[in-house]
Amino acid sequence: MEIVAAQRLTFRYPDAAQPALTEVDLSIRKGEFVVLCGASGSGKTTLLRHFKRELAPVGNASGSVRYDGCPLSELPDGRAAEEIGFVFQHPESQIVMDTVWHELAFAMENRGYPQVVMRQRLAELSSFFGLEPLLQRSVHELSGGQTQLVNLASVLLLQPRxxxxxxxxxxxxxxxAREFVHLLRRLNEEFGVTVVASEHRLDDILPLADRLVVMADGRVRYDGTPGEVCRRIWASGDARERLYVPSVARLLAALDGAGTSAASASDAPLPLTVREAVAALDRLAEVRAPASEGSADEASEAAGMRGQATVGGAEARRQPAPSGVAQLRSLICLSARRDADGPAEALSCRDLAYRFERDQPDVLRRLSLQVREGELLAVLGGNGAGKSTLLQLMAGLRKPQRGKIAIAPGRRIGYLAQNPMLYFSSDTVREEFARAAVNAGYKSGAAETEIAHWSDAFGLGELSDRHPHDLSGGQQQKLALALALLPRPDILCIDEPTKGLDPDAKEAFAALLLQLREEGMTIVMVTHDAEFAARHADRCALLYDGEIAAAAEPPLFFGGNYFYTTAVNRAVRHRYPDAVTAEEVMRRWTTEAARS
Incomplete structure (x- = not known):
């Protein structure tokens, strides 16, 4: 039986030229685990908010939404609050209290739960999420990831259906992320909680899902089991749609020659798990036929991997993983300047130490890191490791208690925070651009040129009259990036820039980063997106225990890791231990085939 269903649901935001949803028919059965995906602005968030009555967007709507057999609008307030839980895309938007434990208790207090119930649930969930060390902390001191975990726990405390x-x-x-998606699956299987999650990071969550729903232009385009939907997307031959197929499945489909008429007609679901991928790769290795040298480009095209200029540029700069002494040097923390004939330093951090409060431990200690001119450096690490704090120190927004940050003379620094909402204070996208241009010191003619350039680069032209708060999460991220780039800084510090971007937008953003680097910009990017960093970063650094634990080029940095690696590497490491991108696997595969 269905737990929630939309019937011919159509919705248009005020003054919007096109509807955000158009005659959507979608039924979610009790106990299902459903993943929603699609391009930014395709209607995913709008549809989710229609399933939570209190969060339904303002605009013109038609059609109906039913919950557990009755109209959602007629559901009693108590049931609506407790039985339907919602976790926001921007975690800061969901926080209402001052400390972590107050935030966790807030919803239960509002519902009038007895103290014994509140204590029991809070103890159980905080222990499960590992939140005990954070219970007395101010919510303003949490990292973005820690804030998200608090939000997840606070929603689950009401035990929603x-x-x-x-x-x-x-x-x-x-x-x-892996622990959380497995937690969702446990809640789904062991407690019967129906889960509907909108996601762009599909590699970990799709193998656990029952259904995949792909949205496009406010409509449901595909609906079915994940393997079946991925096969149908691949068979469509659309390069943009193929980007929504997880990287391992794309790779195996390309190696298997998918995209030809025979392969496209196959009804076999694409492999989604590492175990399935390993078995499929071994089978292909046994039966593969010799290939010509020119087949590498054909295979990459079949894989539906767009943006070859970006990928090719990154791969061209990246040599095979070093070995011996060179390998050891790459893994040592970078605490000394490079040789005189090496790349110059754009920014240098030496022995940095920082703590939020005097009686708290250091977030960063003895941290040293050199950023080279014209490189894209990706900084990775666990939630709460201090990545965002490091970026704020580099940008001059915080001052270290000890240590020194040196910036090359004449270099201007730009900064983009995790939460794009911090950058919006005007009523329309057009006004946001105009305000940023004034702050950057542009005169009227130059301002119009720069605004047009960045608006076109991020596809924001059609959104000029929209309120920034009415944009989708991905569109807000694009707008914030455009505002940060408008002053054209020499060094750009960006915190989770791919958060909220769909796969197609990521490819466009990667192409933009390549262009900016070719023009001389230095980029420091904090990210959890291992796939993006592996494909496009020049170097990656791991922040652990307040220090830079390792810094190296992507093949050496990601190769052999269990978690801080790519799905492709986990699938092919038994054959290609240091291959971390699908492009590198394709190159080696076709080279071996040509030699056989």
Whole structure:
């Protein structure tokens, strides 16, 4: 029996040229685990909010939404509050109290739960999420990932029957993200909680889901089991749609020659788990036929991997993983300047130490890191490791208690925080651009040129008259990025820039980063997106225990890790231990085939 259903649901935001939802028919059965995906602005968040009555957007709506057999609008307030839980895309938007334990108790207090029930549930959930060390902390001192975990726990404390999540893993590190999606599956299987999650990071969550629903232009485009939907997407031959197929499945489909008429007609679901991928790769290795040298480009095209200029540029700069002494040097923390004939330093951190309060331990201690001119450096690490704090120190927004940050003379620094909402204070996108241009010191003619350039680069032209708060999460992220780039800084510090971006938007953003680097910009990016960092970063650094534990080029950095690696590496490491991208696997595969 269905727990929630939309019937011919159509919705248009005020003054919007096109509807956000158009005659959506979608029924979610009790106990299902459903993943929603699609491009930014495709209607995922709008649809989710229609399933939570209190969060339904303002605008013109038609059609109906039913919950447990009755109209959602007629559901008693108590049931609506307790039985339908919602986790926001931006965790800061959901926090209402001052400390972590007050936040966790807030919803239960509002519902009038007895203290013994509140204490029992709070103890159980805080222990499960590992939140005990944070209970007395101010919510303003939490990292983005820690804030997201607090939000998840606070919603689960009401023990909802329907759990709606809008990109819940976007600010979680790879370890926490995997643990969380497995927690969702446990809640779904052991307690019968129906889960509907909107996600762009599909590699970990799709193998656990019962259904995959792909939205496009406010409509449901695909609906079925994940393996079946991925096969149908691949068979469509659409390069953009193929980006929604997880990287391992894309790779195996390309290696298997999918995209040809024979392969496209196959009804076999694409492999989604590492175990399935390993078995499929071994089978292909046994039966593969010799290939010509020119087949590498054909295979990459079949894989539906767009943005070859970006990928090719990154791969061209990246040599095979070093060995011996060179390998050891790459893994040592970078605490000394490079040789005189090496790349110059754009920014240098030496022996940094920082803590939020005098009686708290250091978040960063003895941290040293050199950022080279014109490179894209990706900083990874666990939630709460201090990545955002490090970025704020680099940007001059905080001052270290000890240590020194040196910036090359004449360099201007730009900064983009995790939460794009911090950058919006005007009523329309057009006004946001105009305000940013004035702050950057542009005169009227130059301002119009720069605004047009960045608006076109991020596809924001059609949104000029929309209120920033009415944009989707991905569109808000694009707007914030455009505002940060408008002054054209020499060094750009960006915190989780791919959060909320769909796969197609990520490819466009990667192409933009390549262009900016070619123009001389230096970029420091904090990210949890291992796939993006592996494909596009020049170097990656791991922040652990207040220090830079390792810094190296992606093949050496990601190769062999259990969690801080790519899905492709986990699937092929038995054959290609240091291959971390699908492009590298394709290159080696076709080279071996040509030699056989």
């Amino acid at each position: 329907l759990l709606l999540l809008d990109e819940p893993t976007s600010q979680l590190d790879p370890v926490a």
